[in-house]
Amino acid sequence: MNYYAGIDIGSTAIKAALIDDEGKIVGTHIAPTGSSFHKNALDTFMNLLNQHGIERQAVKFITATGYGRKLFKEADDSISEITANAIGAYEAGKAFGGVRTIINIGGQDSKAIQIDVQGNVSNFAMNDKCAAGTGRFLDVAARNLEIDLEELGDYHFAGRNAPLTINSTCAVFAESEIIGLLAKGHGKQEIVSGIHYSIARRTVRLAKRVGIEDRVYFDGGPALNKGLVAAMQDELGRELVIPEHPQTTTAFGAAILARSLFLAESKEEA
Amino acid sequence: MNSSEADTYYLSRQAREAEATLEQLQDDFPDNPQAMQYFYDLFHRVYGQGEIIKHSGKLVGTTCIHAPEELIYAFGATPVRLCNGSYHYDQIGADFMPAKSCSLVKATLGSLQAKAAVPNTQSLDLIVNPTTCDQKTKASAMMSAMGYKVEDLELPPAKESEEARLYWQRSVRRLATRLRELTGNKLTRKKLQHAMARTSRAQTAFRTLHQLRKSAPTILLGKDAFLVTNAYFFDDIERWTAAVEQLNNELLQRQQDGFQAAQKRAPRILFTGSPPIFPNLKLPILIETSGGVVVADETCSANRMLYDMTAVDEWRLNDMVDSLADRYLKPCTCPIFTRNDDRQRRLLQLATDFKVDGVVYQAFSGCQVYEMEYRSIADALAERGLPMLYVETDYSPDDMGQLSTRIEAFLESIKTRKRQAL
Numbered sequence: 001m002n003y004y005a006g007i008d009i010g011s012t013a014i015k016a017a018l019i020d021d022e023g024k025i026v027g028t029h030i031a032p033t034g035s036s037f038h039k040n041a042l043d044t045f046m047n048l049l050n051q052h053g054i055e056r057q058a059v060k061f062i063t064a065t066g067y068g069r070k071l072f073k074e075a076d077d078s079i080s081e082i083t084a085n086a087i088g089a090y091e092a093g094k095a096f097g098g099v100r101t102i103i104n105i106g107g108q109d110s111k112a113i114q115i116d117v118q119g120n121v122s123n124f125a126m127n128d129k130c131a132a133g134t135g136r137f138l139d140v141a142a143r144n145l146e147i148d149l150e151e152l153g154d155y156h157f158a159g160r161n162a163p164l165t166i167n168s169t170c171a172v173f174a175e176s177e178i179i180g181l182l183a184k185g186h187g188k189q190e191i192v193s194g195i196h197y198s199i200a201r202r203t204v205r206l207a208k209r210v211g212i213e214d215r216v217y218f219d220g221g222p223a224l225n226k227g228l229v230a231a232m233q234d235e236l237g238r239e240l241v242i243p244e245h246p247q248t249t250t251a252f253g254a255a256i257l258a259r260s261l262f263l264a265e266s267k268e269e270a
Numbered sequence: 271m272n273s274s275e276a277d278t279y280y281l282s283r284q285a286r287e288a289e290a291t292l293e294q295l296q297d298d299f300p301d302n303p304q305a306m307q308y309f310y311d312l313f314h315r316v317y318g319q320g321e322i323i324k325h326s327g328k329l330v331g332t333t334c335i336h337a338p339e340e341l342i343y344a345f346g347a348t349p350v351r352l353c354n355g356s357y358h359y360d361q362i363g364a365d366f367m368p369a370k371s372c373s374l375v376k377a378t379l380g381s382l383q384a385k386a387a388v389p390n391t392q393s394l395d396l397i398v399n400p401t402t403c404d405q406k407t408k409a410s411a412m413m414s415a416m417g418y419k420v421e422d423l424e425l426p427p428a429k430e431s432e433e434a435r436l437y438w439q440r441s442v443r444r445l446a447t448r449l450r451e452l453t454g455n456k457l458t459r460k461k462l463q464h465a466m467a468r469t470s471r472a473q474t475a476f477r478t479l480h481q482l483r484k485s486a487p488t489i490l491l492g493k494d495a496f497l498v499t500n501a502y503f504f505d506d507i508e509r510w511t512a513a514v515e516q517l518n519n520e521l522l523q524r525q526q527d528g529f530q531a532a533q534k535r536a537p538r539i540l541f542t543g544s545p546p547i548f549p550n551l552k553l554p555i556l557i558e559t560s561g562g563v564v565v566a567d568e569t570c571s572a573n574r575m576l577y578d579m580t581a582v583d584e585w586r587l588n589d590m591v592d593s594l595a596d597r598y599l600k601p602c603t604c605p606i607f608t609r610n611d612d613r614q615r616r617l618l619q620l621a622t623d624f625k626v627d628g629v630v631y632q633a634f635s636g637c638q639v640y641e642m643e644y645r646s647i648a649d650a651l652a653e654r655g656l657p658m659l660y661v662e663t664d665y666s667p668d669d670m671g672q673l674s675t676r677i678e679a680f681l682e683s684i685k686t687r688k689r690q691a692l
Contacts, residue, residue, distance in 0.1 A: 083683065124679060
């Protein structure tokens with residue numbers, strides 16, 4: 001059996017995905033990026049292989065993506081995370097009846113991608129250099145509120161009062177705004193839902209810029225946050241498609257590309 | 271610059287910024303044309319070492335392509351374009367402008383404020399500041415406050431109407447008066463004719479270069495083309511023309527030899543929007559290190575500055591000045607004008623002529639007019655099936671990682687589309 005790997009080296013986490021000859025997903029693995037990301041990327045990849053008892057030689061092609069894509073020399077090729085995300089979401093979206101719009105929130109950026117019926121990127125937009133509305137923003141907020149990142153979803157639904165308005169779109173200023181709200185005696189629940197709505201508004205604006213078509217696929221780590229998902233659906237006025245593993249869609253896309261590149265190359269050689 | 275300043279100039283941040291860009295331009299790309307060495311050396315001497323280019327007569331700074339250079343030459347003075355591309359001066363200039371202002375205006379003000387700036391601004395005898403966008407208009411008073419002599423060259427907000435045309439002609443005539451007072455010289459038909467002929471020789475060389483870039487596969491990278499036109503800002507015009515002619519000859523040879531400066535399938539990009547000015551060539555460099563190639567542009571640091579030529583066959587001096595003024599108003603595709611359908615037309619024409627696969631639109635944060643024209647240009651291009659990448663950025667290098675992802679994704683999507691069309 002031959003295997004193909006996609007490895008997505010992001011700002012916060014490294015995600016690896018492995019697929020087999022038929023393009024079926026074998027497994028995924030996620031680890032924090034840390035400071036020595038090259039070593040961590042290699043470890044993540046080897047861990048994934050070990051978990052499934054697969055030899056390194058059985059992996060015929062590796063495609064790297066994400067911010068660290070060019071520095072991961074072990075890969076056979078690299079691709080931008082926008083294209084990889086589109087490929088992964090197109091494939092994973094088939095189970096939901098097909099998707100044409102993708103919203104991704106990552107550690108330090110958020111993107112909206114529109115794909116055509118064949119799964120190719122037709123338009124995309126990305127936030128401009130600033131952590132507002134990204135996973136980093138949630139991270140900072142959770143720390144200010146002294147709650148765990150995983151708890152944000154529960155807090156979102158627990159509030160009795162309306163979500164508060166967080167005006168600052170800048171992560172740094174929002175921090176002081178949150179502290180101010182806490183000082184005024186507002187509940188953490190309302191602050192959390194307020195943060196979710198503030199991110200949702202920004203992200204939906206981005207998605208509208210590229211044009212919303214058909215079903216909307218939402219991925220990236222923050223898609224695990226049920227509260228944020230609810231806020232996004234509210235702002236968007238429609239249901240979102242949330243995959244089972246939203247963090248690894250891009251790595252999955254890179255793995256699919258690895259497989260097709262390998263198959264194309266062996267066909268050329270033959 | 272005195273001798274002690276010159277001794278330490280190469281250590282300045284501005285010089286190091288310039289050297290880093292020059293290194294990228296030369297070392298990140300194989301097979302640069304030999305004739306480009308003139309330009310690499312020129313920027314190294316002027317920006318890296320602070321060399322002052324000799325000029326004749328009074329030195330007249332201009333802050334925009336609307337200042338008619340032929341008129342300045344005809345009075346025996348030398349024009350130098352002050353529009354600045356340095357991040358270092360952008361930060362100095364930030365003191366003068368609100369936070370979200372255009373990097374180009376801030377950097378220009380910053381370089382005028384700084385001592386030992388490049389190109390040498392200490393000996394400027396006059397600054398001609400066309401009143402284009404709000405930020406450049408307000409910069410006039412700030413430059414005066416720094417002690418410079420400034421002539422506001424009043425530009426109308428529209429260019430189609432007859433009123434606008436007359437208003438502009440009067441502005442240009444007033445500039446002529448100011449130049450006569452400054453230089454003590456008298457304008458004659460002969461002098462103006464001579465100046466026009468010289469500029470048109472430079473423009474002819476540029477046009478040849480422009481035409482050569484139609485070659486597919488490409489024979490010259492856009493990063494070099496931008497450096498060539500950037501040199502026009504301050505270089506001696508005769509020497510510049512000769513250097514471009516030499517480059518053209520080499521490119522012609524390349525064309526005959528079937529040489530390729532990039533991969534055959536490299537997406538062909540048309541560059542538009544806020545102008546790339548050395549050392550801020552980050553977007554063209556990113557496009558070309560990511561496997562694309564900039565084959566044409568519609569910016570005021572290159573094509574818009576040099577493409578349109580003056581064809582004057584008037585008998586009287588006054589009429590000559592008027593038709594010179596027309597050349598600087600009518601064909602201009604700057605987004606400051608109320609209506610600017612010309613820009614759409616020109617982009618579509620360039621896209622066809624240069625077999626363009628996609629358009630990259632740069633808007634400096636705070637450059638509202640380019641930001642505002644984004645939608646109409648995007649629509650016009652979409653109608654033709656031309657993909658466009660809109661990039662809002664400034665002179666700071668900290669969005670490089672993010673930009674490279676966007677540019678690569680854009681180029682990848684162009685390649686996939688082309689593959690499927692086959």
